[in-house]
Amino acid sequence: MSDLTKLSLEAALAGLKAKEFSAVEITKAHIDACMDAADLNAFITTDFQGAMKSAEASDAKLAKGEGGALEGAPLGIKDLFCTEGLKTTAGSKILGDFTPQYESTVTANMKADGMVMLGKLNLDEFAMGSSNETSYYGPVINPWRKDEDLVPGGSSGGSASAVAANICLGATATDTGGSIRQPASFTGTTGIKPTYGRCSRWGVVAFASSLDQAGPITRTVKDSAIMLQSMAGYDPKDSTSINKDLPDFAAACDKGVKGMKIGIPKEYTMDGMPKEIEDLWQQGIKWLESCGAEIVHVSLPHTKYALPAYYIVAPAECSSNLARYDGMRYGERVEGANLYDTYERTRAEGFGKEVRRRIMIGTYVLSAGYYDAYYLQAQKVRTKIADDFKQAWEKCDALLTPTCPSAAFAVGRKVNDPVTMYLNDIFTVTANLAGLPAMSVPAALDNNGLPLGLQIIGRALDEETVFAASSALETCAEFTAKPEKWWV
Amino acid sequence: MSEKNEGVTAETVKKIARLSRLHVEPDRLEFLADEMNGLLAWIEQLGEVDVTGVEPMTSAVEMAAPMRKDEITDGGVRDKVLANAPKTEAGYFVVPRSVE
Numbered sequence: 001m002s003d004l005t006k007l008s009l010e011a012a013l014a015g016l017k018a019k020e021f022s023a024v025e026i027t028k029a030h031i032d033a034c035m036d037a038a039d040l041n042a043f044i045t046t047d048f049q050g051a052m053k054s055a056e057a058s059d060a061k062l063a064k065g066e067g068g069a070l071e072g073a074p075l076g077i078k079d080l081f082c083t084e085g086l087k088t089t090a091g092s093k094i095l096g097d098f099t100p101q102y103e104s105t106v107t108a109n110m111k112a113d114g115m116v117m118l119g120k121l122n123l124d125e126f127a128m129g130s131s132n133e134t135s136y137y138g139p140v141i142n143p144w145r146k147d148e149d150l151v152p153g154g155s156s157g158g159s160a161s162a163v164a165a166n167i168c169l170g171a172t173a174t175d176t177g178g179s180i181r182q183p184a185s186f187t188g189t190t191g192i193k194p195t196y197g198r199c200s201r202w203g204v205v206a207f208a209s210s211l212d213q214a215g216p217i218t219r220t221v222k223d224s225a226i227m228l229q230s231m232a233g234y235d236p237k238d239s240t241s242i243n244k245d246l247p248d249f250a251a252a253c254d255k256g257v258k259g260m261k262i263g264i265p266k267e268y269t270m271d272g273m274p275k276e277i278e279d280l281w282q283q284g285i286k287w288l289e290s291c292g293a294e295i296v297h298v299s300l301p302h303t304k305y306a307l308p309a310y311y312i313v314a315p316a317e318c319s320s321n322l323a324r325y326d327g328m329r330y331g332e333r334v335e336g337a338n339l340y341d342t343y344e345r346t347r348a349e350g351f352g353k354e355v356r357r358r359i360m361i362g363t364y365v366l367s368a369g370y371y372d373a374y375y376l377q378a379q380k381v382r383t384k385i386a387d388d389f390k391q392a393w394e395k396c397d398a399l400l401t402p403t404c405p406s407a408a409f410a411v412g413r414k415v416n417d418p419v420t421m422y423l424n425d426i427f428t429v430t431a432n433l434a435g436l437p438a439m440s441v442p443a444a445l446d447n448n449g450l451p452l453g454l455q456i457i458g459r460a461l462d463e464e465t466v467f468a469a470s471s472a473l474e475t476c477a478e479f480t481a482k483p484e485k486w487w488v
Numbered sequence: 489m490s491e492k493n494e495g496v497t498a499e500t501v502k503k504i505a506r507l508s509r510l511h512v513e514p515d516r517l518e519f520l521a522d523e524m525n526g527l528l529a530w531i532e533q534l535g536e537v538d539v540t541g542v543e544p545m546t547s548a549v550e551m552a553a554p555m556r557k558d559e560i561t562d563g564g565v566r567d568k569v570l571a572n573a574p575k576t577e578a579g580y581f582v583v584p585r586s587v588e
Binding site: 096097098099101102195196197210211236239240242243302304305308309311312319323326327328329330331332333335336338339340341342343344345347348349351356357359360361363364367374376377378379380381382383384386418419432433434435460 | 496500501504505507508509510511512520523524526527528530531533534535536537539542543544545546547548549550551553554556565568569571572573574575581583584585586
């Protein structure tokens with residue numbers, strides 16, 4: 001039997017259905033791969049026993065010709081999704097041994113579809129970070145390496161690393177400012193942040209509620225379509241959930257781009273960006289043109305204000321959301337001299353440095369006397385950024401941009417310089433502010449042999465165009481490179 | 489935003505830390521003030537954007553807030569609610585004394 005961990009999710013599901021191998025076999029192969037890959041630190045909690053039990057149940061269903069859209073597929077879950085009976089940490093110390101008594105809607109959907117859950121994947125603490133170095137459980141290591149350990153990007157670093165290293169067929173992730181697409185770009189994987197509201201946020205630990213959105217990280221565009229189909233859908237328990245039928249995302253992958261208008265926003269470049277990223281962008285334009293797309297040049301004049309606006313809106317929402325961690329009802333408590341001292345010591349010891357920094361900034365920009373100057377101004381700039389996109393949609397159907405201004409960097413290099421770290425998200429954060437679907441597709445290796453991604457951004461609710469254009473890029477790029485396996 | 493550019497002082501950090509319910513050692517206040525000033529200096533560029541007549545964005549998707557019936561749909565799960573509490577007794581949360 002060929003190596004079952006090298007299959008795409010699509011091929012694995014087809015093989016399971018055709019009974020070429022069993023769910024137990026493919027799950028066992030992935031458990032072995034997970035155990036070999038401990039050096040990547042991709043998991044916070046594994047549940048191999050639970051996975052084997054699910055696989056047996058899947059085999060029973062498959063034997064009867066039954067089973068859901070993910071039946072028997074071993075997948076990983078970012079440790080931001082609450083999973084009933086399985087410890088959920090959000091990458092933080094403050095949650096302690098928090099064991100949810102309920103299941104997030106996204107993982108409930110996937111379990112109903114037959115997923116085999118291998119465990120909970122590492123992430124930046126409360127999804128705040130662009131390198132997976134803020135996790136209380138230690139940094140995740142990128143399977144791609146160049147003489148030294150590299151970061152996998154963040155915040156969904158465990159998800160990206162696990163999928164790139166073939167230890168999960170696919171993984172859930174979340175994206176508040178680029179946390180699906182930037183790690184996908186850094187690890188040669190594929191990931192989509194759908195339209196805000198497509199995936200329910202119920203049971204997903206909140207960071208910045210108006211920006212947070214779940215999506216998959218996978219090895220192919222079609223695999224992302226298959227996973228998103230299961231993850232997404234209307235949920236009355238999330239008042240921002242979109243009550244519209246889901247299109248057939250996998251079918252959209254095969255639509256092609258003939259006659260599609262692809263916009264090239266001239267502002268998506270930055271000082272010090274490697275020329276190879278600029279060149280790859282030009283290559284992407286040629287690829288889409290060769291597939292029959294029409295290229296149009298557009299302007300998104302407020303792009304450069306997206307990151308500063310994000311670093312007001314996101315910390316403001318974070319300071320409000322994280323007020324709930326008070327050490328009273330769940331998580332760790334550090335006893336102090338009195339109630340206030342207990343709150344303050346619990347939170348100072350439970351939250352890491354980056355989370356404390358964002359809570360402080362958020363509290364400051366929301367505090368009396370500063371609200372109008374900072375928060376209100378940022379929300380108005382956010383309207384301007386959304387308006388830029390609306391004007392672009394009069395000329396084109398989707399946008400093509402680089403995903404990130406750099407390839408993966410060394411562990412420890414940027415961790416003490418917040419602004420430099422934040423600049424990683426310069427091309428991804430606009431889609432969060434405007435609520436738009438956006439996908440990163442691995443497109444080439446740079447001069448150091450590290451992967452680089454290209455991004456497709458679409459209109460709200462038009463994931464179909466994003467999947468069609470991303471598939472075209474994937475076909476042209478023929479990206480088949482894999483990291484050399486050093487971690488066993 | 490230039491009118492309140494006097495910057496964050498150690499005293500401001502102390503106040504913000506208090507509002508944030510985060511314990512900060514006194515010898516860290518200056519450092520944190522510098523760090524916040526660094527970030528705020530970068531954020532100040534938002535002041536360049538002319539937002540005259542622009543409405544603040546309050547929702548990422550254009551949709552009306554959904555309404556639902558005001559009725560009890562869940563409950564009777566006391567043990568689940570208490571399952572992750574740091575301290576419980578006889579079916580209650582145990583918290584530090586807040587009224588002397």
